[in-house]
Amino acid sequence: MSKRDKFRVVGKPRARIDGLSKTTGQTRFADDITLPRMLHCKLLRSHVPHAEILDLDVSRAEAMAGVHLILTGEDFPVTYGILPVSQDERALCKNKVRFVGDPVAAVIAVDEDTAERAARSIDVRYRPLTTVSDPVKALSQDAARLHDYGEEGNIHRRLAYSFGDVDESLADSAHVFEDVFFYQGNTHLALEQHAAVAAADPEGRVTLWSSTQCPHYVHRALSKALELPTTQIRVIACPNGGGFGGKTDVFNHEIVVTKAALRCGRPVKICLTREEVFYCHRGRHPVLMKIRTGVSADGKLTGMHLQTLLDGGAYGSYGVASTFYTGALQPVTYHLPRYRFDACRVFTNKPPCGPKRGHGTPQPRFGQEIQLDKIAEKLNKDPAELRLDIVEQPDTLTANYLKIGTIGLAECIKRVVARSKWQDKHRKLPFGRGVGIACGAYLSGAGHAIYWNKMPHSGVQLKLDRSGSVTVFCGSTDIGQGSNDVLAVIVAEVLGICPDNVRTVTGDTALTPVDLGSYSSRVTLMTGNAAIQAAERARDLLAKAVAEQLEVPGETLLFADGCVFDPADPDSGVSFEQAVVAAESRFGTLGTVGSYAPPRPEARFKGGGVGPSPAYSYSAAVVDVEVDPETGMIIVNRVYIAHDIGRALNPVSVEGQVVGGVYMGLGEALMEEQVFRRMPPKLSDALVHRCPSMLDYKSLSSLDMPEVIVELVENPDPNGPFGAKEVGQGPLLPIMPAVANAVYDAVGVRIDEVPITPEKILKGLDQKARGGEGRVGPADFPDIQWPEPYFVPPPWEGGDGQSTNDPEQKRAATMHKMDRTTAS
């Protein structure tokens, strides 16, 4: 019997428990909810990018028939924000607007048409402020400040960490590579537009149904922003029609309709337009980056210095976390003896950036994987071999104190190399055709909640009764990734029943135990472990009762195929239903709980909380492209991708996630860009999203997709449920650099930025024809005044995870001294 056959449900390709409802259109999304006497809400959004609100006159709108309520910034005195360090948002702007799309007023009316007409009748007088559009210019102090918190100028946050002396390593290296890359911002483009419905009951309690990935965080934020006790609020996450990080934040429209429902005493609904979804954004940060890497003569990395500049948009959102993530995961793929990381996020008058699939890590991964391609070429090594030689070892503590357990990266590289016939193709295909390789890594769940606490990250309750039915209650939210199916698979495996007999109740703050939410690829690992614990406790109860009945020791009983039996005497077993009856008779009403909290991270330095995870997933991809030198068109022939999943709980779902990641990655590589248009400054202050529509924001359609060949590497991780690691985000990471490297192999042009478009190819080819290097990308990285770094010696240099200095204390002391000097 092979290892795999031990499982009866896990690892078997199955249709998901919610598959039919989804494919037949029966799933009820937030916008499908209609309640009696329901009112409709529209937001009036700022049409200026940066201004002070001088006057807001709602009298004309208020007088319109059918208008029930108008809310403005005055109604929302309390600020909120997803991260405790960035409480900088208001449900409706009060004194100031910060981007085109920032909401200033809400109209609640009998129908959408009335609400929209009334919103247009609100008169707002603005006093324009300087438009801040360029992140480099935003660095300087003289640009108008968007917020009165943060650091100097429009700098939101700067970070600096030094894990060992990188300059010393680089000085001693045979080669030092220095490259500058740019990763353009892009958005999630989930098919479902955000919608929310709120309804209050006569007791003054309120329920919000919303397309959110994180009902628990919405619950907390509503309580703060509306100054209501959490006990008065219930948040229900509807199934999401795609999330990708775009529904992980707390949104102004959610707070507005909740307040409005309480004020009107009637349900209130809002469904955003596609354009408004572009303004919600919280998507990929545009990142300019510089990478200096030392390499030994035989191709080993000696140290890396990474600098990133993030264009954050108008608010904090998850931005501080995103900023950390632009550096946190670089050391988990290849062995990096020393590492220095500086990062800076600035505010600009654009929709706020935040987490999108890969959260902050695809940008530096793009840069590093292209740089490795350049290193391989310079050293005359095969880029796949170069990577195989430097892949990090399992059970390692990295230079920045991340604990790697299993790592299947080498196997991933070998699989895609074999599958794609890499050796026959790389540097061997005719001009115009090429292959590129790249790798990536991602978290299986963040090691910390976004607010500090000692409680579990995920909780599961299990209810069993005499009907033989099992219901799992969990705060997790199915955003299309299949998290409900994960719960069903795991409970079914432990209890030996069919997943279709497991009901799931999820994402409801009143009914389900807390799960932090569907973000950071945490759900399979964390809810999975909690579900195993709850299911094993239930199994123990059942086993005890059945053992007494059958007069055998409980530990010998097997739960399989809907029966509980002694494998030595299978015929004398009982059905699962009979087992539940026995247990209910013996113990009373049955219910068990399970919970999960990740292991304590090894990092002891300030800021070390971003990056740790119970397990890291790994991916490698080879992309085969054709590039037409005459038109610059890039055609992806095929994508080969291997993903280290630990164990595939449901291989069909896993492959679906891998292909979805490839799809999104190709969009980012080739087309997608959330870009803004500045009019000639003499004529206009405007700064507008260039293309806030699904037609003009270019993304691939299913017809534009190449064939994707998926290899799953299964090397069970001890921290994962049945060994499973994440798959929702990781497979995106290698795609963009693999495309860039393939383009170089095809036509010899380096495109050091995304998207990689035909005109950039042509510009690179033209440059080359004129004797230039044939590179398109940013010229340089700006001078940024970095703070003194936290110095943390790596584990192999005697470090214990603490920094040996405290630059902040030092800085505070200097400031204090300066203040005194100025005062005197």
Place this chain on the structure above:
Amino acid sequence: MMRLPDFRYYAPQTLQEAANILADQGPTASLIAGGTDLLPKMKRRQQEPETLIALNNIRQLKEIGNGPGLRLGAGVTLSDIVADQRLEEDHRALWQAASQVATPQLRNTATLGGNLCVDTRCTYHDQSFEWRKAIDFCIKQDGETCWAAPTSDRCWAVSSTDSAPALIALGAEVRLVAASGERTVPLEALYRDDGALYLTRQPEEILAEVILPSNAKWRSTYWKLRRRGACDFPILSVAAALRSDAGGTVREARLVLGAISSSPVLCNDVAALLIGNRLSDDLIEEAARLAGASARPKENTDAPAYWRRRMAVPMVTWALKELRGDDMCDERRRLAGQAASMSHEPQSSQTTNEENPK
């Protein structure tokens, strides 16, 4: 969601009835056939007609009949065109153009007349009311400035019809019907090089019919540039039609560039260069360079003007080579962003789940 403004709705049964209602309602009325262009524009408040006069119930507009070549009712859908073998064989440019408009779902609804009259497009204008308010509107509607060319005093929105360049190359005429009478004009005369007033159609006129000449011995072709093969408006197109004699000498020629200006551009100088000559590589190169010189796009469509301008030369070259009889399948495939068959590198999908070596 985005909501339509209120409007009155008429659904006449005959062309005459439609023309009478149009005359009666005046310029605040708009004709609607497939609605694939008009309705999104109404939702964005780019157009707010008080009255819609639907042409869907008028049988006569949906017919394909015999004329000198063929007579196509303006209400014929693009899918009808794609399904018509006569068009596929004898008026290939039109067939190719219709096949490349939008997606199958939209082609099932969108009509030929609608595509000929499709509004000019511009990234500064094809936006919601609120977005346009943020840039203080533009010269096409409610504003003063053409943001694509702020020093210019005209609108530079781009002619985005696929079928017009093809039909102009084919020498088509259109019949316009009003309550007071009707007229037939060459299709190119329907267009004006002004993004705001891009049609010469009078407000009371209905585009009723497209008349194709007998194109025996003509060969035609249509090439379309767009970033996303699956669904996009053209950002440059080339339509060409030729009649050559038995010896291969070009006797008649028409070449049209689409989606590069506010109207289709009929390149008479290119035609003059071709006529009387055989399509040698040198001649094609010269013709392409000449045509390319008339491509002066602005930064107001999807892809950068740099790319659109550069692509005119290769696309004209391919169009003429195809008319010469060269096999241009590979160029067409690449331009549509389609991968070549990789059948020589077989992939057995069964093996993706193979057991892992342990």
